Amino acid sequence: MKDFFVSYNHVDSSWAEWIAWQLEETGYTTVLQAWDFRPGANFVLAMQQAAVEAARTIAVLSPDYLASRFTQPEWAAAFAQDPTGAHGMVLPVRVRACDPEGLLGPIVYIDLLRLDEDAALAALLAGVQRGRAKPTVAPGFPGEAKRGGRPPARFPVNPTAEGELLMTAQQNERVEEHPPARGIVEFRLETDLESFQQIKANFLVDLAHMLRIHPEEIRIVSIYQGCVNLRLELPEEAKKQLEYDLQHGTSAALEAFRKQYGIERIRFDPQVEAPALNLSAPLKTPKRSLTWLHLSDMHFRSDGGAMQFAQNLVLGAFMQDLPGLLAERELAPDFIFFTGDVAFSGQQEEYKAAKNFLRPLVEAFPSKKPLLFLVPGNHDVTWDMINPAIERDLRRKLTSHDAVNKYWLESPMEKATGLLRLKNFWDFVNDCSLLGQPAMGAYEYFYLTELEHQDLRIRIVGLNSAWRSTRKDDTKAGGRDIDIGGLLLGQHQVETALEHLESAEIKIALLHHPPASMWFQPFDSQMQSVRLPHFNFVLRGHEHQPTALGLRSAGAEWMHIASGALYDHQEYPNGFNAVRLDLDRGTGVIFLWRYYKETFKWRKDVSLLPDGFDEFELPKPRRRQLHSAAR
Numbered sequence: 001m002k003d004f005f006v007s008y009n010h011v012d013s014s015w016a017e018w019i020a021w022q023l024e025e026t027g028y029t030t031v032l033q034a035w036d037f038r039p040g041a042n043f044v045l046a047m048q049q050a051a052v053e054a055a056r057t058i059a060v061l062s063p064d065y066l067a068s069r070f071t072q073p074e075w076a077a078a079f080a081q082d083p084t085g086a087h088g089m090v091l092p093v094r095v096r097a098c099d100p101e102g103l104l105g106p107i108v109y110i111d112l113l114r115l116d117e118d119a120a121l122a123a124l125l126a127g128v129q130r131g132r133a134k135p136t137v138a139p140g141f142p143g144e145a146k147r148g149g150r151p152p153a154r155f156p157v158n159p160t161a162e163g164e165l166l167m168t169a170q171q172n173e174r175v176e177e178h179p180p181a182r183g184i185v186e187f188r189l190e191t192d193l194e195s196f197q198q199i200k201a202n203f204l205v206d207l208a209h210m211l212r213i214h215p216e217e218i219r220i221v222s223i224y225q226g227c228v229n230l231r232l233e234l235p236e237e238a239k240k241q242l243e244y245d246l247q248h249g250t251s252a253a254l255e256a257f258r259k260q261y262g263i264e265r266i267r268f269d270p271q272v273e274a275p276a277l278n279l280s281a282p283l284k285t286p287k288r289s290l291t292w293l294h295l296s297d298m299h300f301r302s303d304g305g306a307m308q309f310a311q312n313l314v315l316g317a318f319m320q321d322l323p324g325l326l327a328e329r330e331l332a333p334d335f336i337f338f339t340g341d342v343a344f345s346g347q348q349e350e351y352k353a354a355k356n357f358l359r360p361l362v363e364a365f366p367s368k369k370p371l372l373f374l375v376p377g378n379h380d381v382t383w384d385m386i387n388p389a390i391e392r393d394l395r396r397k398l399t400s401h402d403a404v405n406k407y408w409l410e411s412p413m414e415k416a417t418g419l420l421r422l423k424n425f426w427d428f429v430n431d432c433s434l435l436g437q438p439a440m441g442a443y444e445y446f447y448l449t450e451l452e453h454q455d456l457r458i459r460i461v462g463l464n465s466a467w468r469s470t471r472k473d474d475t476k477a478g479g480r481d482i483d484i485g486g487l488l489l490g491q492h493q494v495e496t497a498l499e500h501l502e503s504a505e506i507k508i509a510l511l512h513h514p515p516a517s518m519w520f521q522p523f524d525s526q527m528q529s530v531r532l533p534h535f536n537f538v539l540r541g542h543e544h545q546p547t548a549l550g551l552r553s554a555g556a557e558w559m560h561i562a563s564g565a566l567y568d569h570q571e572y573p574n575g576f577n578a579v580r581l582d583l584d585r586g587t588g589v590i591f592l593w594r595y596y597k598e599t600f601k602w603r604k605d606v607s608l609l610p611d612g613f614d615e616f617e618l619p620k621p622r623r624r625q626l627h628s629a630a631r
Contacts, residue, residue, distance in 0.1 A: 003028040004128075005054035007074035009064040015095040016060050022121055023128065051077040056089050061109060062096035079103060091128065115216045122204040122215040181236035184221060184269050189228040190262035190484050190518070196228045203261055210253050211238040229545065243268050264518050285330045286582035288454050290506065292335040293370065294577045296541025297565035298342055299379055300357070302349035310570040314595055315357060318566070321602040323364060329591055329613070331578055333370040334453060336362065339541040339563060340377025340466065340512030342428070346421070347382065351428035362435045371436030375462045376425045377512035377542060378469040378483060385420040386471050394418065395486065398468070400523060404490045419445060422467065438462070446493050450504060454583055459504035461497040461535070463511040465489060465519075487513060487520045494531050501534055506581075509535040513542050515560070533558045536618070544568055546575055546608060548590050548616075559616070561590065570597055575605055586618045
């Protein structure tokens with residue numbers, strides 16, 4: 001017996017197919033005329049069999065459905081078996097504005113009207129569930145006696161007989177006439193995008209229950225991966241309630257919700273993290289400059305499948321469009337920085353594909369070839385080269401600075417075994433040495449180099465944040481990435497990189513993971529927050545979201561710049577950036593570009609910056625040093 005027979009008018013066939021598809025993706029079975037009634041079958045008998053043998057009938061409500069004489073018998077068969085609605089055998093789903101009357105009138109329907117796809121999916125899956133709609137986290141306390149100064153709570157929407165929370169058509173109309181204020185809330189979850197997609201519907205329903213609003217009042221603004229950064233638009237009153245509960249720490253429901261979904265951070269009305277825009281003068285090409293192209297997260301595949309096919313389309317457009325994009329801004333890169341995840345799974349064939357991409361990229365600048373610098377990311381780890389027993393032992397032992405230093409300086413066999421996970425990456429790096437990338441020895445895991453440019457000494461350090469990244473399919477549980485809170489840079493790597501740093505006028509650090517973030521063990525993260533500000537620029541990837549921050553910490557001013565993903569998938573806002581420093585004025589400009597799937601073109605990214613670029617000033621001590629070197 002099938003779970004659902006989907007009854008619909010032909011005008012609403014796209015809605016019916018969407019509903020059936022989503023239900024089957026969740027594990028239900030369906031009968032749908034467009035899919036199951038094949039040529040040669042007796043239509044009337046097939047319809048009767050579907051209506052009688054399916055456990056429940058979904059009626060796709062619209063004016064055309066209610067006006068049709070042929071759809072009535074389809075739901076009437078189920079209604080006859082359950083006239084009181086005790087078993088929910090007739091389940092209306094409203095997709096267009098209409099007012100059911102007669103026998104359908106008293107039956108509570110699932111309302112998808114005016115919802116975006118994510119909210120509609122959440123409402124559909126919640127509505128088809130049998131039994132109570134009790135949330136998985138405790139509702140917030142509705143009283144005010146124990147919450148001095150608490151803002152008034154929203155009046156809870158009453159559950160219906162099916163347990164689904166519904167807003168009436170009249171309420172929807174009032175919302176349209178007097179739209180309430182809305183705000184943005186950003187949730188940062190300790191999971192990856194693939195795992196989150198499996199729990200997204202439950203997340204939205206549980207959040208709605210906790211805030212005492214309907215799921216349709218939640219709109220997804222954007223989802224970025226790495227760790228999942230989920231931006232939601234909520235009613236302003238619900239946002240204020242959530243902000244109050246977070247600040248006062250007295251909501252058990254909120255704490256349970258955060259723990260259940262691994263929510264690491266909640267921000268309210270987050271602003272675009274980029275330097276303040278300065279368009280007081282036209283963008284000018286400096287006489288003395290330093291320019292770099294910043295790429296990250298390419299995820300090269302070699303399986304010949306659909307993902308590789310789509311990747312080739314996006315990266316092919318990148319190679320075709322890049323010369324014109326740079327010429328438009330009069331940019332001639334001195335360096336190409338690639339901050340990790342060159343490959344998808346650290347396989348040799350993937351690195352061959354990457355080399356076939358990078359070599360023509362460097363050679364695309366015939367007058368002055370830029371130097372290439374790469375660092376590894378977690379996708380560059382070859383999992384097959386990780387020994388599970390040794391890995392468990394290292395996770396147990398490497399929990400302090402002393403233990404990590406001893407590992408690197410006194411344990412050559414353990415070090416050699418641990419570095420095998422990145423052997424394919426370092427072999428690839430050495431193959432790229434002709435492109436400017438410093439060659440690596442067998443037991444080296446980071447590099448530093450110093451060179452001269454325009455009479456300035458520049459130190460570039462390639463830090464390795466992936467040497468402790470581990471095998472996901474053995475250690476990933478409950479949607480939490482095992483790398484979170486487990487990665488290390490280590491004092492040995494950082495302090496060696498900082499030696500003689502003051503001899504350089506410009507100091508650039510490259511790494512994959514966000515520095516001093518939740519990805520690292522706390523003692524290591526604290527060390528990074530103090531030591532990494534000694535660099536002028538820290539460039540990284542991993543989160544697939546462009547970021548440019550001017551920071552002041554540890555008594556120093558520095559720039560933290562993240563590149564978007566050069567390729568995640570073709571529906572994703574893939575992106576990259578470039579930076580040009582004016583060595584005479586002590587200023588810089590960051591340029592952003594992204595891939596527009598609608599046109600299959602790479603163009604300036606105006607979604608974050610009005611004209612796709614932004615100017616910033618270097619810290620005053622650094623400007624003075626550049627002026628002194630120029631004289």
